[in-house]
Amino acid sequence: MTTITPNIIAEHGLTAEEYQRVLDILGRAPNLTELGIFSVMWSEHCSYKSSKKWLKTLPTSAPWVIQGPGENAGVIDIGDDLTAVFKMESHNHPSFIEPYQGAATGVGGILRDVFTMGARPVANLNALRFGAPDHPKTRHLISGVVAGIGGYGNCVGVPTVGGEVNFHPDYNGNILVNAMTVGIAPADRIFYSKASGVGNPVVYVGSKTGRDGIHGATMASAEFNADSEEKRPTVQVGDPFTEKLLIEACLELMATDVIVAIQDMGAAGLTSSSFEMASKGGLGVELTLDRVPMREEGMTPYELMLSESQERMLMVLEPGKEPVAEAIFRKWGLDFAVIGHLTDTGRMVLTWNGETVADLPIDPLAEAAPEYDRPWEPTPPAPVVDAADVPEVPWTEALPALMGSPDLASRRWIWEQYDHMVMGDTVQRPGGDAAVVRIHGSERGLAMTTDCTPRYVRADPVMGGRQAVAEAWRNLTAAGARPLAVTDNMNFGNPEKPLIMGQFVGACQGLAEACRALDFPVVSGNVSLYNETEGRAIPPTPTIGGVGVIDDLDRMATVTFKAPGEAIVVIGERPDTRESGWLGQSLYLRELCGREEGAPPPVDLEHERHVGDVVRGLIQAGRVSACHDVSDGGLLVAVAEMALAGDMGAALTLAAPSAAALFGEDQGRYVVTVPAEGVTGLLAELGTLARHIGDTGGTGPDAAITLGGAEVALSDLRAAHEGWLPGVMGA
Amino acid sequence: MKSAVIVFPGSNCDRDVAVSLEQTTGRPPVMHWHADPALPEDLDLVVVPGGFSYGDYLRCGAMAAHAAAMTGVRKAAERGVAVLGICNGFQVLCETGLLPGALMRNRDLRFLCKDVHLRVETTDTLFTGHYAPGQVIRIPIAHHDGNYVADLATQCALEDEDRVVFRYCDPAGKVTEDANPNGSLDNIAGILSEERTVLGLMPHPERLADPRLGGTDGRPLFASLLEALS
Numbered sequence: 001m002t003t004i005t006p007n008i009i010a011e012h013g014l015t016a017e018e019y020q021r022v023l024d025i026l027g028r029a030p031n032l033t034e035l036g037i038f039s040v041m042w043s044e045h046c047s048y049k050s051s052k053k054w055l056k057t058l059p060t061s062a063p064w065v066i067q068g069p070g071e072n073a074g075v076i077d078i079g080d081d082l083t084a085v086f087k088m089e090s091h092n093h094p095s096f097i098e099p100y101q102g103a104a105t106g107v108g109g110i111l112r113d114v115f116t117m118g119a120r121p122v123a124n125l126n127a128l129r130f131g132a133p134d135h136p137k138t139r140h141l142i143s144g145v146v147a148g149i150g151g152y153g154n155c156v157g158v159p160t161v162g163g164e165v166n167f168h169p170d171y172n173g174n175i176l177v178n179a180m181t182v183g184i185a186p187a188d189r190i191f192y193s194k195a196s197g198v199g200n201p202v203v204y205v206g207s208k209t210g211r212d213g214i215h216g217a218t219m220a221s222a223e224f225n226a227d228s229e230e231k232r233p234t235v236q237v238g239d240p241f242t243e244k245l246l247i248e249a250c251l252e253l254m255a256t257d258v259i260v261a262i263q264d265m266g267a268a269g270l271t272s273s274s275f276e277m278a279s280k281g282g283l284g285v286e287l288t289l290d291r292v293p294m295r296e297e298g299m300t301p302y303e304l305m306l307s308e309s310q311e312r313m314l315m316v317l318e319p320g321k322e323p324v325a326e327a328i329f330r331k332w333g334l335d336f337a338v339i340g341h342l343t344d345t346g347r348m349v350l351t352w353n354g355e356t357v358a359d360l361p362i363d364p365l366a367e368a369a370p371e372y373d374r375p376w377e378p379t380p381p382a383p384v385v386d387a388a389d390v391p392e393v394p395w396t397e398a399l400p401a402l403m404g405s406p407d408l409a410s411r412r413w414i415w416e417q418y419d420h421m422v423m424g425d426t427v428q429r430p431g432g433d434a435a436v437v438r439i440h441g442s443e444r445g446l447a448m449t450t451d452c453t454p455r456y457v458r459a460d461p462v463m464g465g466r467q468a469v470a471e472a473w474r475n476l477t478a479a480g481a482r483p484l485a486v487t488d489n490m491n492f493g494n495p496e497k498p499l500i501m502g503q504f505v506g507a508c509q510g511l512a513e514a515c516r517a518l519d520f521p522v523v524s525g526n527v528s529l530y531n532e533t534e535g536r537a538i539p540p541t542p543t544i545g546g547v548g549v550i551d552d553l554d555r556m557a558t559v560t561f562k563a564p565g566e567a568i569v570v571i572g573e574r575p576d577t578r579e580s581g582w583l584g585q586s587l588y589l590r591e592l593c594g595r596e597e598g599a600p601p602p603v604d605l606e607h608e609r610h611v612g613d614v615v616r617g618l619i620q621a622g623r624v625s626a627c628h629d630v631s632d633g634g635l636l637v638a639v640a641e642m643a644l645a646g647d648m649g650a651a652l653t654l655a656a657p658s659a660a661a662l663f664g665e666d667q668g669r670y671v672v673t674v675p676a677e678g679v680t681g682l683l684a685e686l687g688t689l690a691r692h693i694g695d696t697g698g699t700g701p702d703a704a705i706t707l708g709g710a711e712v713a714l715s716d717l718r719a720a721h722e723g724w725l726p727g728v729m730g731a
Numbered sequence: 732m733k734s735a736v737i738v739f740p741g742s743n744c745d746r747d748v749a750v751s752l753e754q755t756t757g758r759p760p761v762m763h764w765h766a767d768p769a770l771p772e773d774l775d776l777v778v779v780p781g782g783f784s785y786g787d788y789l790r791c792g793a794m795a796a797h798a799a800a801m802t803g804v805r806k807a808a809e810r811g812v813a814v815l816g817i818c819n820g821f822q823v824l825c826e827t828g829l830l831p832g833a834l835m836r837n838r839d840l841r842f843l844c845k846d847v848h849l850r851v852e853t854t855d856t857l858f859t860g861h862y863a864p865g866q867v868i869r870i871p872i873a874h875h876d877g878n879y880v881a882d883l884a885t886q887c888a889l890e891d892e893d894r895v896v897f898r899y900c901d902p903a904g905k906v907t908e909d910a911n912p913n914g915s916l917d918n919i920a921g922i923l924s925e926e927r928t929v930l931g932l933m934p935h936p937e938r939l940a941d942p943r944l945g946g947t948d949g950r951p952l953f954a955s956l957l958e959a960l961s
Contacts, residue, residue: 094921429945
């Protein structure tokens with residue numbers, strides 16, 4: 001038997017203090033298998049040891065929340081006896097090392113989290129962050145990640161309908177791949193992971209177990225260095241075909257009454273799934289590891305417990321119902337094995353060749369998981385940028401430059417590689433504010449979006465955290481949806497550094513404030529820390545995935561200009577910012593003046609809520625023909641995006657078109673179009689909240705945006721907007 | 732009209748086409764499991780749907796061509812039952828030899844999901860009677876391997892016998908290189924068997940057969956079948 005040396009302990013990512021705690025719990029030295037189990041259960045990835053204290057401060061309840069954080073995914077009531085089940089999860093480290101498989105298995109993992117709960121997945125989204133476009137690795141990473149997401153999602157037949165992409169040099173060594181799945185389940189058929197019933201069989205289904213991904217969770221809990229490339233063997237390999245079969249087999253089985261509890265095998269595989277199920281049920285579990293379906297010969301208990309082979313599930317069944325389940329899994333050509341049973345001992349006992357190879361107390365191990373109150377420092381406030389100190393670039397130059405800049409250019413090259421229409425319910429395809437998927441067989445829809453503006457969060461974590469939530473809420477609102485809840489994916493650097501921990505704490509505060517003010521609770525999430533390379537951290541990126549409901553698809557809004565001669569109205573401006581917008585941290589400042597600086601735009605949550613409720617009311621009443629929120633790039637970029645979507649020009653009549661007024665990124669604003677007959681009434685009703693800034697018009701080759709006697713042809717804007725990404729990718 | 736949709740492990744447009752069939756014909760199709768060689772009696776139409784049959788880890792459609800259900804499909808086709816293969820279904824029909832030629836990886840080597848324009852090249856079929864000759868329609872594609880190839884003899888036979896049903900074109904109906912999304916020979920998007928009862932096409936008519944999804948240009952294909960086969 002292997003002797004546990006300080007070296008082995010360090011290789012398993014445990015500190016001396018944490019190892020002492022292992023000794024205290026066991027009253028003896030662990031063997032290697034046991035040490036491996038402690039190591040993954042107490043890794044940052046599985047234990048949330050640095051983040052737990054702050055995650056607890058997020059609001060997680062509302063009358064429509066059925067299941068908040070702590071399960072495989074969050075569950076909300078969407079009416080008609082249906083629920084939406086959703087979560088977002090990161091697969092950052094694996095995607096950097098092996099972009100195709102890293103991204104693909106990220107999609108596979110989040111799909112499993114959702115169908116484990118009884119939901120049929122109906123949509124995937126993804127939030128991606130890459131390094132500088134001209135960094136030598138960026139192209140390779142984009143093409144691999146996009147192909148991996150597509151390769152997995154297209155094959156399983158779940159449409160990939162939305163997401164976002166940012167580029168920044170500080171992601172050069174740590175890209176972010178955050179994948180979100182939304183599913184729909186009947187309200188009376190939600191499945192949970194809490195085991196019950198001493199003696200009930202514990203069943204393994206899905207793919208066989210191989211040696212892939214051993215110690216993936218530990219890898220995801222450490223900084224990168226020059227050796228990280230050597231960790232490639234710890235990246236798992238995805239098999240979307242098996243996942244598709246697993247979805248169909250699980251949903252078929254879930255229609256019967258034989259499942260007591262179910263949990264997918266994600267990070268830390270069999271260890272984490274069996275531990276969590278037993279721990280939640282206050283029970284013990286005994287597993288005969290010889291019965292685990294294995295892909296190769298000569299595997300050890302250590303490897304079986306730590307493997308992160310994909311497309312596997314663990315279930316507890318009603319006693320005697322094994323044949324029902326087995327028949328379904330065999331029909332779908334999947335492995336099925338009864339590998340153990342529940343006990344009342346509160347211990348996890350593993351046997352191999354008739355010998356006990358691990359015997360661990362479950363509750364002490366789970367409860368004694370380290371929880372740190374890490375020291376943190378707030379981010380020093382950034383000075384407010386005075387618009388008077390910012391050079392004025394003529395809008396005719398600035399607008400095409402912005403529309404073809406990395407963070408604003410069209411993502412068509414990416415989403416055309418994703419099947420975004422399979423399942424036949426995609427009513428708003430990628431490219432708008434929110435994606436909308438019809439609830440199958442009805443005239444209602446689910447709207448969804450992912451949002452975060454990392455440059456704001458870095459400048460002011462609290463305000464940036466608020467903004468991420470507010471923008472998600474705004475994007476759902478702009479489609480006419482009632483925003484209901486969010487999932488959060490917290491991507492940060494090394495939490496052992498007080499300034500990084502301070503970013504996390506600040507972002508949580510901002511998230512919590514916004515979620516409360518907007519009645520938009522957090523129902524699921526994921527934390528990814530240690531996103532640093534050679535000591536350099538990523539911009540703090542708390543990605544928010546929002547979900548809302550559209551009660552009548554006839555009253556859904558899109559960003560597209562619909563008809564010429566309609567009024568273009570901006571709603572939500574504060575009268576004092578009309579002529580001097582907020583340029584700090586704006587894309588205008590970064591892309592045209594080369595300055596990434598200043599305080600980000602403030603988010604006034606009361607104003608945000610009021611304006612959003614007004615806009616949603618107008619959409620639901622059928623009084624506006626198009627709607628788009630104002631975000632990155634400011635007012636003129638929003639108008640240009642609507643014009644491009646509708647292939648129709650705009651004649652703007654803004655009085656003082658300064659760069660700050662056109663490109664300032666003041667929050668809480670929407671651009672809508674209003675048919676001529678409704679304009680006067682709408683403006684009178686909204687008073688200073690609304691301003692008529694021009695009219696739609698002009699189609700065909702001469703279509704243009706005109707303002708102050710100058711014009712920019714839509715064809716030029718389109719060339720800049722559509723040309724950038726294919727240009728970078730050389731296709 | 733009595734129809735069946737073959738369900739392979741990995742099919743993922745089986746439900747989508749079933750919805751379109753039911754909406755157009757008022758009658759849900761039989762969902763026929765791949766392992767069963769005996770198709771239902773009295774069928775008028777068999778649909779081989781889109782998806783990734785058996786994962787398509789080999790050449791697309793190569794595994795499915797050997798599925799038990801395909802024996803039944805081949806027999807049905809021999810009896811003159813109409814067979815429609817969409818996307819992966821087209822690949823499967825080529826692999827079984829029910830249609831000539833093959834579908835290679837797209838010219839740009841990437842999966843491509845987008846609306847394309849198609850010109851209806853012939854209306855002398857069970858599948859296209861409700862379109863006008865030369866009509867330009869908008870239908871989505873979603874595939875990685877839709878680059879149609881065939882030898883010269885096949886190419887000539889397809890042309891001479893009026894068996895090219897759809898060609899990729901621009902919005903004005905011009906068949907150009909730019910309008911060819913995947914590099915297909917002569918912009919071919921869909922072809923008929925010699926007997927004109929088997930149609931394979933890469934685009935997905937079932938994805939634009941409902942106004943809620945942004946278009947209905949796919950619907951006449953199902954309406955044509957309903958009229959021709961009822």
